Amino acid sequence: MSELSGKTALVTGSTTGIGRATAFALAARGATVVVTGRNAERGAEVVQKIQADGGSARFVAADLLNADDVARLVREAGDVDVLVNNAGVGSFGPSAGISVEQYDAMLDANVRAVYLLTTALAPTMAERGGGSVINVSSGAAQLGGAYNAVYGATKAAVGSLTRAWAAEYGPAGVRVNAVAPGPVLTSVPAEMLQGYVPITPLRRIARPEDVSEVIAFLAGPAGAFVSGATIPVDGGLTAAEALQPF
Numbered sequence: 001m002s003e004l005s006g007k008t009a010l011v012t013g014s015t016t017g018i019g020r021a022t023a024f025a026l027a028a029r030g031a032t033v034v035v036t037g038r039n040a041e042r043g044a045e046v047v048q049k050i051q052a053d054g055g056s057a058r059f060v061a062a063d064l065l066n067a068d069d070v071a072r073l074v075r076e077a078g079d080v081d082v083l084v085n086n087a088g089v090g091s092f093g094p095s096a097g098i099s100v101e102q103y104d105a106m107l108d109a110n111v112r113a114v115y116l117l118t119t120a121l122a123p124t125m126a127e128r129g130g131g132s133v134i135n136v137s138s139g140a141a142q143l144g145g146a147y148n149a150v151y152g153a154t155k156a157a158v159g160s161l162t163r164a165w166a167a168e169y170g171p172a173g174v175r176v177n178a179v180a181p182g183p184v185l186t187s188v189p190a191e192m193l194q195g196y197v198p199i200t201p202l203r204r205i206a207r208p209e210d211v212s213e214v215i216a217f218l219a220g221p222a223g224a225f226v227s228g229a230t231i232p233v234d235g236g237l238t239a240a241e242a243l244q245p246f
């Protein structure tokens with residue numbers, strides 16, 4: 001028996017990047033994965049790869065900026081044991097240049113969708129005896145990066161929600177945790193991230209699998225007594241950055 005056999009995992013933003021790697025990691029541990037995102041073609045590719053590797057998955061298209069779509073995703077996902085709130089959007093630049101539309105998209109994708117999905121699914125996990133919610137935050141929640149203000153605020157909100165929900169749902173057996181990646185090689189061109197290498201103690205940029213393995217740990221029995229935590233997955237970046245001048 002694999003450690004997540006018989007469990008269903010919903011992974012938002014699993015058509016690419018960290019979410020895609022997470023879908024593979026959870027499927028490899030035996031979970032049936034509900035892959036979701038807006039791009040049906042990429043979603044189908046993820047499902048096909050999981051199935052080709054002997055796993056189980058299906059795709060549900062949904063736009064997390066649309067609350068009705070989120071409600072439909074909840075209905076179509078059915079019983080969920082592991083919820084990974086991974087999808088996120090970021091607009092970066094001088095704060096005064098962030099449009100209301102960009103601001104709303106960051107809040108809606110990074111906070112409201114996490115709130116809607118967790119409050120719909122954590123109570124049903126509780127009714128069935130337990131579950132695990134893993135939210136994807138960011139090192140930007142902790143570091144005051146210029147040009148990161150709104151994005152960082154949404155990710156700080158994710159950390160706060162994580163702690164509050166760990167307290168709220170823990171007595172019913174639902175664990176709620178977060179991971180806080182530093183820069184990860186996904187949709188951002190690798191050249192743009194190279195500047196982080198010399199200030200990262202482990203001297204490289206993360207791969208999506210560096211993050212997905214920690215998410216899989218939090219989803220499974222090895223993480224059975226971890227709740228309310230936000231685990232940095234950043235090669236030591238946030239721990240060390242403040243000391244760089246010395």
Ligand SMILES: NC(=O)c1ccc[n+]([C@@H]2O[C@H](COP(=O)([O-])OP(=O)(O)OC[C@H]3O[C@@H](n4cnc5c(N)ncnc54)[C@H](OP(=O)(O)O)[C@@H]3O)[C@@H](O)[C@H]2O)c1
Nearest residue numbers: 013015016017018037038039063064087088138183184186
């Ligand atoms: N990459 C990094 O350096 C980094 C660092 C720290 C934290 N993070 C966080 O990690 C998470 C994943 O990041 P990533 O770099 O893997 O992202 P990515 O490669 O840009 O992929 C984003 C995913 O989110 C989905 N998505 C975006 N907008 C959506 C919407 N409106 N409705 C539904 N799905 C939507 C996309 O699917 P579709 O295109 O199919 O809709 C895609 O699967 C995010 O929360 C991000 O903030 C990333």
